[in-house]
Structures are given as C-alpha cells and as structure tokens.
Amino acid sequence: MSEQQALAGRVAVITGSARNIGRAIALDLASAGAAIIVSARSAAADAESVAAEIRQRGGKAAVKIGDVTDPAAADALIAAAITSFGRLDILVNNASVRREVDFADLDYREWREILGITLDGAYLCSHAALPHLIASGAGTIVNIGGLSSHTGASRRAHVIAAKAGLGGLTRALAHDLAPHNITVNCVAPGLIETVRAGKEPAHHSLHQTAGGRRGTPGEVAALVSFLCSPDARYITGQTIHANGGAYMA
Numbered sequence: 001m002s003e004q005q006a007l008a009g010r011v012a013v014i015t016g017s018a019r020n021i022g023r024a025i026a027l028d029l030a031s032a033g034a035a036i037i038v039s040a041r042s043a044a045a046d047a048e049s050v051a052a053e054i055r056q057r058g059g060k061a062a063v064k065i066g067d068v069t070d071p072a073a074a075d076a077l078i079a080a081a082i083t084s085f086g087r088l089d090i091l092v093n094n095a096s097v098r099r100e101v102d103f104a105d106l107d108y109r110e111w112r113e114i115l116g117i118t119l120d121g122a123y124l125c126s127h128a129a130l131p132h133l134i135a136s137g138a139g140t141i142v143n144i145g146g147l148s149s150h151t152g153a154s155r156r157a158h159v160i161a162a163k164a165g166l167g168g169l170t171r172a173l174a175h176d177l178a179p180h181n182i183t184v185n186c187v188a189p190g191l192i193e194t195v196r197a198g199k200e201p202a203h204h205s206l207h208q209t210a211g212g213r214r215g216t217p218g219e220v221a222a223l224v225s226f227l228c229s230p231d232a233r234y235i236t237g238q239t240i241h242a243n244g245g246a247y248m249a
Contacts, residue, residue: 006229008033010136011085013077015039015068015125016095018046020194021144024217025092026050026061028225035060035085039077041067041095060085068095068121078128088132090228093122093166094144100155111158118162122169130177139182140228143170144220147190147207147243163188167239174237183236185227189220190243210245 012029016022018040030036040047044065051061064080066073081088096118133139149163170186193214220242
C-alpha cells in the first residue's frame with residue numbers, strides 16, 4: 001500500500017499540532033491521506049498555517065482551538081472531527097509543556113499544570129474519542145512520550161512524572177481497548193531539533209546519539225504515521241523510541 005493511500009478516508013485529531021513535532025505529525029498523516037483536525041491551546045495563527053499547508057497540498061484539514069485540560073474543550077475537540085469530517089479513526093495525544101524547575105521550587109500549581117496538559121489531556125481526549133474510535137473498527141491512539149521519562153533528568157520532576165504516566169496509560173488502554181480493535185502505542189522522541197521559546201533543556205547535554213546528530217520532527221512523524229497505518233495493526237501497548245540511540249531500551 002502506498003503512503004499516499006495508506007490512510008485514505010481516515011480522520012485524525014492531533015493535539016498540540018500547531019508547531020514542531022505535532023505539526024510534522026499533522027503534515028505526515030495528511031500526506032498519507034487522512035483528514036486532519038489541527039489543535040492548539042492558543043496558537044491559532046500557527047494552527048491555521050498548518051491547516052492551510054495541508055489544503056495547499058491537496059489534503060483536508062480544519063482547526064480547533066482549546067485547552068485539553070478542560071473536559072468541555074476536549075469534548076469539543078473530538079466533536080469537531082465528527083462535525084468536519086463525519087468520523088474519527090486516529091487520536092495523537094501530543095500536547096505537552098516541558099518546563100525546567102528545581103524540585104524545591106516546584107509548587108503544586110505548576111505540578112498540576114504540567115500533569116494536567118500531558119496526562120489529564122490524554123485521558124480526556126481519549127475518553128471523548130472512544131465511541132468514535134470503536135465505531136471506526138480500526139481505531140488508533142498514539143501518545144507522545146519522551147526520553148527523560150526513561151533516563152531521568154534533573155529539574156523535570158513534573159514533566160517526567162507526566163510522561164511516565166503516559167507510558168502507563170498506554171499499556172492500560174492497550175488492554176482495555178483491544179476488544180474494540182483499537183491499538184494504543186507511545187512514541188518517545190529524544191534529542192529532536194525543534195524551535196523553542198527558551199533555552200535548550202539542560203538534560204540534552206547528558207545524552208549523545210549513536211550517529212552524532214539530532215533527529216528531525218519529520219522522523220518522529222514517520223514513526224507515528226506507521227503506527228497509524230494498516231500495516232501496524234499487530235502492534236499495541238508498546239513504547240517505541242526515536243532518539244538516534246541516545247537511549248537503547
């Protein structure tokens with residue numbers, strides 16, 4: 001099956017898809033034929049730019065802005081897929097924030113904020129999407145984890161806890177949703193060249209890739225696209241690393 005036809009007729013929601021890895025996933029799934037709901041918490045202009053690029057390439061895309069930590073907004077995000085394209089087959093839980101702060105200075109508000117975006121958001125979107133993924137007959141959930149949740153790192157207790165929880169959620173849902181022919185996997189990127197508002201995470205200096213280079217968002221997106229394809233229906237409950245050998249599981 002060609003890449004151009006692998007996801008023809010399918011519909012995907014990608015949270016946090018206005019920039020970086022999420023943007024690359026949206027473009028890659030669209031290139032494989034899926035209609036895309038581009039989602040962001042507030043970056044409306046960037047989200048519209050991604051959707052416009054998909055349409056310019058001949059694909060289908062719509063934008064839904066909302067906070068995935070809000071149950072009503074998560075419900076509305078999934079509803080946007082049904083309203084726009086009539087179905088939902090793929091959910092990629094990518095929305096995340098990765099701040100660094102000393103644990104002594106990590107207050108409960110920020111702890112809850114980070115866990116809310118990464119872990120609660122994945123729960124809320126997956127829960128809202130479930131009836132539609134069941135109706136699909138071959139639904140797919142891909143959660144986007146991270147390198148540091150496996151290696152550990154300083155000043156990232158909230159981020160690591162959230163991403164590690166996402167790995168656990170992946171395995172739990174793989175069991176719960178298998179009877180509905182829904183696959184659930186986690187992709188854990190590491191050392192990816194992305195645009196950041198602040199400085200590069202400190203823990204990146206502790207890791208080296210086997211090939212001596214950083215990865216690209218497109219390389220992560222290619223793995224996600226494979227897990228969403230008909231060729232990956234026998235893969236579920238797995239965490240698959242895309243880090244150039246910086247961590248070998």
